[in-house]
Amino acid sequence: MEQLKVDFDKVIESLKLSRESINFRKKNFNQFINNGFPNKRVEDWKFSDLNQIISSNIENLRFYTDLELGETDESTFIDKFAHNKIIFLNGIISKVDFSFEDDSKVLITNDLNQNETSKEVNPLVSLNNALVASYIRVTVKENYSLNKPLIIYNITTKKLKSTTINLKTDIVLEKNSSLKLINLCGDNSENNFINIVQNFDISQDAILKNYKIDHKKNSNIKYSYNNINLEKNSISENFIFSTGSKFMKNEINCNLNDKYSSAFINGIINLTNSQHHEIKTNINHLAENTKSYQLIKSVLNDNAKGIYQGKIYVDSKAQKTNGYQLSKALLLSENTEFDGKPELEIYADDVKCSHGATSGNLDEDAIFYLMSRGLSNQQSKELLINGFLLDAVEKITDIEIKDLIKKMIGIVE
Amino acid sequence: MLQIKDLKAKIDNKEILKGLNLEIKPGEVHAIMGPNGSGKSTLSNVLSGKKGYTVSGDVTYFNENLLELEIEERAHKGIFLAFQYPLEIPGVNTNIFLKTSLNAVKKANGEKELDAIEFLKLVKKKASELKFDENILSRQLNVGFSGGEKKKNEILQMSILNPKLSILDETDSGLDIDALKIVSDGVNASRSKESSFLIITHYQRLLEYIKPDFVHVLINGQIVKSGGSELALELENKGYESLS
Numbered sequence A: 001m002e003q004l005k006v007d008f009d010k011v012i013e014s015l016k017l018s019r020e021s022i023n024f025r026k027k028n029f030n031q032f033i034n035n036g037f038p039n040k041r042v043e044d045w046k047f048s049d050l051n052q053i054i055s056s057n058i059e060n061l062r063f064y065t066d067l068e069l070g071e072t073d074e075s076t077f078i079d080k081f082a083h084n085k086i087i088f089l090n091g092i093i094s095k096v097d098f099s100f101e102d103d104s105k106v107l108i109t110n111d112l113n114q115n116e117t118s119k120e121v122n123p124l125v126s127l128n129n130a131l132v133a134s135y136i137r138v139t140v141k142e143n144y145s146l147n148k149p150l151i152i153y154n155i156t157t158k159k160l161k162s163t164t165i166n167l168k169t170d171i172v173l174e175k176n177s178s179l180k181l182i183n184l185c186g187d188n189s190e191n192n193f194i195n196i197v198q199n200f201d202i203s204q205d206a207i208l209k210n211y212k213i214d215h216k217k218n219s220n221i222k223y224s225y226n227n228i229n230l231e232k233n234s235i236s237e238n239f240i241f242s243t244g245s246k247f248m249k250n251e252i253n254c255n256l257n258d259k260y261s262s263a264f265i266n267g268i269i270n271l272t273n274s275q276h277h278e279i280k281t282n283i284n285h286l287a288e289n290t291k292s293y294q295l296i297k298s299v300l301n302d303n304a305k306g307i308y309q310g311k312i313y314v315d316s317k318a319q320k321t322n323g324y325q326l327s328k329a330l331l332l333s334e335n336t337e338f339d340g341k342p343e344l345e346i347y348a349d350d351v352k353c354s355h356g357a358t359s360g361n362l363d364e365d366a367i368f369y370l371m372s373r374g375l376s377n378q379q380s381k382e383l384l385i386n387g388f389l390l391d392a393v394e395k396i397t398d399i400e401i402k403d404l405i406k407k408m409i410g411i412v413e
Numbered sequence B: 001m002l003q004i005k006d007l008k009a010k011i012d013n014k015e016i017l018k019g020l021n022l023e024i025k026p027g028e029v030h031a032i033m034g035p036n037g038s039g040k041s042t043l044s045n046v047l048s049g050k051k052g053y054t055v056s057g058d059v060t061y062f063n064e065n066l067l068e069l070e071i072e073e074r075a076h077k078g079i080f081l082a083f084q085y086p087l088e089i090p091g092v093n094t095n096i097f098l099k100t101s102l103n104a105v106k107k108a109n110g111e112k113e114l115d116a117i118e119f120l121k122l123v124k125k126k127a128s129e130l131k132f133d134e135n136i137l138s139r140q141l142n143v144g145f146s147g148g149e150k151k152k153n154e155i156l157q158m159s160i161l162n163p164k165l166s167i168l169d170e171t172d173s174g175l176d177i178d179a180l181k182i183v184s185d186g187v188n189a190s191r192s193k194e195s196s197f198l199i200i201t202h203y204q205r206l207l208e209y210i211k212p213d214f215v216h217v218l219i220n221g222q223i224v225k226s227g228g229s230e231l232a233l234e235l236e237n238k239g240y241e242s243l244s
Ligand SMILES: Nc1ncnc2c1ncn2[C@@H]1O[C@H](COP(=O)(O)OP(=O)(O)OP(=O)(O)O)[C@@H](O)[C@H]1O
Pocket: B011, B012, B014, B016, B034, B035, B036, B037, B038, B039, B040, B041, B042, B043, B084
């Protein structure tokens, strides 16, 4: 923690912030110092002891983001379709490109001088608030739909000296606007802790599609926290493709604040070796006629560990809520572990909520059937696994992005 | 092409095949009839290489010890089993499965694999011969197929893979009269000097369409009687009681 204090002072010094902003960061810093990295005694972290994971994977924690950028690996960039870009390189924004859009309709701000008043209780968000060195806020103006998707690239290079990176983005969709967003990881550094915080404010009738892709195998430890606020009749569609990092926890807190808003969180966890990934969701139904839907499919090999903690909270005001969650896991070796913890907390009486979970191995008879047609054991298993994952992928409503993710998984058509 | 000598198969310490002998020569059509639970499907599974059985005896297929071959190697060498209960495979597109299967067999035999267009042409032709609605082939493999559609899909696979030994395990059960006729025509059309058939059925009707060279009666894990096609008629009239 000594290093952390030294690095914090360096960050504050280098960023040239306002007095209020420095105070805000100090408060957050102290909040983190008081809690430290969450360990398994914290209820939300009982399946993923981050403190232990970080100390056993990262030797000397350093928090100061240097400005050495290094070369970007061109293969990280998506060339299948045209898109707008924001590129974070080693935690620093290196490119912002909205050339497909009307620039009076998409506002970009980078001002690091923030001092939000809300009391933060998540120590990792506090850590992020205290240390973040590069920030972007994208506001989509009323009635505007972006012509092309936006891809936020989170790229690290071998030149990275710090062992931790804090990224922060805020996305604001004004009334009746829409955005398709891909958050794509491109990891070339090793054994880093990457802490990503994203806030989404989705106004009335607006639509946000957010596809979170961590697909290339890497040794990094990641935490991604999304806070989503939905207003009347707005939609948030999320897809999590969780397969690359050594450790990854995707946490989504979603507030359905007003009538007819809906949230979809679908995802895939596909792991080998000793990878450990978690998806944790909190869906808060806070108004009438709100809807949430979650489908998570996990495939675990070797010694991998997968976790899905899905909580649906229904406020007493939120009559006619429709909440659904389903988790299915394929455990392909005896040494895998899958932990599922569904939670329903319901204070209204006229609601439809359900949850379900299954886990098991591949069907031997199905393997026999496919092999009897000449497919190898490996080919048969791959077909069955991809078949198992397909219905979650099919939930993606954007065809272009769905095809991209299918290709990344290896689903042929 | 296939010689089975004293074949025994056990599962969970239960002996199901109890010393079965059978020889099939190239071009022959053999029918096996027998009561429920007598071991007919077990025989098909053991010949196709399904795991989980303790097997003893000799099975020679084109001068090779069949029992030592992997499931997919048997398929590559021309053994095809039309399943009594074809499995539903969610998330696997039927056309992709068919193409993967055909190309796996072709590759193993050193033949040129088909590209998407060549494959589509072949599948169109085979499906129309079997009066099989090809729209079904863009659906997930057997998922939501009717009983008869599943059986027809098995025969479609057979006609695409063009096997040397086809084992049809109660393919006729669940087929309507027209479908039975079409499937039989399909089998008859692929009868040749090289390809042989082992047809498992409960009904003499199928054997009117596909005239077998031999009929065997399998009871309690053994072939208790063999004869010509007239044996099927005899069984239809007298049942299995008189034989056991
Ligand atoms: N996995 C198994 N464990 C225990 N017994 C089994 C197993 N599989 C098959 N059997 C038993 O072996 C016997 C033969 O089964 P099989 O399926 O071969 O019969 P069949 O002749 O094909 O019958 P049918 O005409 O009803 O299709 C039955 O008594 C069946 O219950």
